Amino acid sequence: MTAPRYTPLVESLPSTVPFVGPETQERARGRPFRARLGANESLFGPSPRAVAAMTLAASEVWMYGDPEMHELRGAIAAHHGVAPDQVMVGEGIDGLLGLLVRLIVAPGDAVVTSDGAYPTFAFHVTGFGGRLHKVPYRGDHEDPEALVARAREVGAKILYLANPDNPMGSHHPAAAIRAMIDNLPEGTLLALDEAYVELAPDGTAPDIDPEDPRVIRFRTFSKGYGLAGLRVGYAIGARSLIAAFDKVRNHFGVGRIAQAGALAAITDQDWLVQVRTQVALSRDEIGRIARSCGLAPLPSATNFVTIDCGRDGAHARAILRALADRDIFVRMPFVAPHDRCIRVSCGQPEDLAALAEALPEALSAAG
Amino acid sequence: MTAPRYTPLVESLPSTVPFVGPETQERARGRPFRARLGANESLFGPSPRAVAAMTLAASEVWMYGDPEMHELRGAIAAHHGVAPDQVMVGEGIDGLLGLLVRLIVAPGDAVVTSDGAYPTFAFHVTGFGGRLHKVPYRGDHEDPEALVARAREVGAKILYLANPDNPMGSHHPAAAIRAMIDNLPEGTLLALDEAYVELAPDGTAPDIDPEDPRVIRFRTFSKGYGLAGLRVGYAIGARSLIAAFDKVRNHFGVGRIAQAGALAAITDQDWLVQVRTQVALSRDEIGRIARSCGLAPLPSATNFVTIDCGRDGAHARAILRALADRDIFVRMPFVAPHDRCIRVSCGQPEDLAALAEALPEALSAAG
Numbered sequence A, B: 001m002t003a004p005r006y007t008p009l010v011e012s013l014p015s016t017v018p019f020v021g022p023e024t025q026e027r028a029r030g031r032p033f034r035a036r037l038g039a040n041e042s043l044f045g046p047s048p049r050a051v052a053a054m055t056l057a058a059s060e061v062w063m064y065g066d067p068e069m070h071e072l073r074g075a076i077a078a079h080h081g082v083a084p085d086q087v088m089v090g091e092g093i094d095g096l097l098g099l100l101v102r103l104i105v106a107p108g109d110a111v112v113t114s115d116g117a118y119p120t121f122a123f124h125v126t127g128f129g130g131r132l133h134k135v136p137y138r139g140d141h142e143d144p145e146a147l148v149a150r151a152r153e154v155g156a157k158i159l160y161l162a163n164p165d166n167p168m169g170s171h172h173p174a175a176a177i178r179a180m181i182d183n184l185p186e187g188t189l190l191a192l193d194e195a196y197v198e199l200a201p202d203g204t205a206p207d208i209d210p211e212d213p214r215v216i217r218f219r220t221f222s223k224g225y226g227l228a229g230l231r232v233g234y235a236i237g238a239r240s241l242i243a244a245f246d247k248v249r250n251h252f253g254v255g256r257i258a259q260a261g262a263l264a265a266i267t268d269q270d271w272l273v274q275v276r277t278q279v280a281l282s283r284d285e286i287g288r289i290a291r292s293c294g295l296a297p298l299p300s301a302t303n304f305v306t307i308d309c310g311r312d313g314a315h316a317r318a319i320l321r322a323l324a325d326r327d328i329f330v331r332m333p334f335v336a337p338h339d340r341c342i343r344v345s346c347g348q349p350e351d352l353a354a355l356a357e358a359l360p361e362a363l364s365a366a367g
Helices: A008-012 A022-029 A048-058 A070-080 A092-104 A119-127 A144-154 A174-183 A239-245 A256-266 A269-292 A313-325 A349-366 B008-012 B022-029 B048-058 B070-080 B092-104 B119-127 B144-154 B174-183 B239-245 B256-266 B269-292 B313-325 B349-366
Strands: A087-090 A110-114 A131-135 A158-162 A189-193 A215-220 A233-236 A304-308 A341-345 B087-090 B110-114 B131-135 B158-162 B189-193 B215-220 B233-236 B304-308 B341-345
Touching: A008 B092, A022 B070, A048 A256, A048 B048, A048 B256, A070 A087, A070 A233, A070 A256, A070 B022, A087 A092, A087 A239, A092 A119, A092 A158, A092 A189, A092 A215, A092 A233, A092 A239, A092 B008, A110 A119, A110 A144, A119 A131, A131 A144, A144 A158, A144 A174, A174 A189, A256 B048, A269 A304, A269 A349, A313 A341, A313 A349, B048 B256, B070 B087, B070 B233, B070 B256, B087 B092, B087 B239, B092 B119, B092 B158, B092 B189, B092 B215, B092 B233, B092 B239, B110 B119, B110 B144, B119 B131, B131 B144, B144 B158, B144 B174, B174 B189, B269 B304, B269 B349, B313 B341, B313 B349
Parallel strands: A110 A131, A110 A158, A158 A189, A189 A215, B110 B131, B110 B158, B158 B189, B189 B215
Antiparallel strands: A087 A233, A215 A233, A304 A341, B087 B233, B215 B233, B304 B341
């Protein structure tokens, strides 16, 4: 009986991590990437007003941030037409998903997700001992009907769906999500991850009564707002569920600079509008580059384009490696049959020029 | 069976939060505080190099931070003469304590702390269903011998001790902590919270082999380094324990600005030296102000001074309220007999001048 004595659950957990960062690859390679197109960051950057607000906050950072995040929650609530106590802010959607799982999933509890969906959600479910039930995609889309059916079958406490989806870039229209909510079995909470929704076609985000106890939705400042390194996400849900986060969250976890940057970002919607335009142009250009190499870009409702490389996972992985050899950082879906694809984030013209140069060579190298 | 279905543990948790921020009080009062002397923030601010680094990082914050925190962990390791894989960085000591408790404490497991010690640690233990055993202070010090004896008696998996202590400001010399470690029962991990140790007398921090499996120590950038609002703390411990954090942590939780600011801070030790000087002068001045009002300042090894107001908790709370009425934010210990005291953070001369003006009036008002 030597210290430390881990819990049996922790002893059973694998030591894998959900993502390896590009910096790790850069250290292994001994040189930086030329184009950073793998993490779905926004290469169009954040609002200059957010940068100014963060710079100002840096000089005041000897003070803790407001643990109630009063101003930021108020601004988010105003933006969405909900009440501040229907909004919780946390350390990215990642952090909020971890808290949600902790609130709801005890060891052995059933949770439903798609096979190949966001691995960090699965990491949290495993980390709290939940039983993950994975439903195959239907083509390149998550399958709402099959997800709901599985949730009913296994008595899932949480059903996770990302709309738009990562890693495929596909989306469902609002009506499909509404139908899904109406068909949820009793006792299943829909965790609706809308990380990319600001970049999706109008009509993708459904109207949901925030007091609907069957749904909690998640948004982030990491994608459209261009603040991935700030770590701020938020949840919108029923007051009682939002209040439950206070039982377990790290109350001072969203710091002073983070709150200031996010507040400035959400109040600069003009910036988001022009980011949407740049993302759309960039998606078109990535599609053009892919097609010029004989590959098939999938339709995207996000700030990335998933490209069908036409063969199997081994082939796509070879392309990914060959792109890395040419200093282009991209990622790819984890599971078959989606691992026939690579996933390229939108970028500036110079980033995409680098891609256009490297991709044909990488395809040749991959054979 | 309506959604959401919380875990039984979460259903049992109280809805209280460990701390109410000064911003909450300011909103209730309808006006700001004049002197912010309640949260043990560093009113001497962070290193200008840290501010410059954060400002630079703000322009790159569209990128996620390195999830391995390679540079920062390397700099911390170099500073302490340990290896980078003996260091974990997290969202403040608060965040790291939560992860440590999650790694080790299953429902019903015994944990030992002092009665009146850091409430956020107790929040985490309760949040994971641990059984908290609280040992009284011995005078104004935590009581290492009694803590160890209680840990042995209840088979504690974690024993928490802060050295220096908050809220009393007292400390034990390194030899006392060493003796404590040598007497720990089998299977008890000492969580040694050294949040304030940079401000303590030389000889307070013991030499500990980082591979000693009986101890994990915690440091923060929130106190001496003046970066409370950045939310960065770190743990030093055995490689296997440090690696275990990877099983459960929010891998991207410490963002890009946070890593940049902390890195610049730890490499500017000259700044810390002059902060120590300012803190020492400020402690003396707070002591002088207290004595001039007939109160008894306790010796402090921290950036605050705990002042014995000579009567009971009701009296000290009345003084606290009267100080707030005069726009001075201070806090006080939670439990008797320490709640006879108020706790005043070190500050700039103008902050202490405000205190010197308000304290005699507050004492009169409190009766």
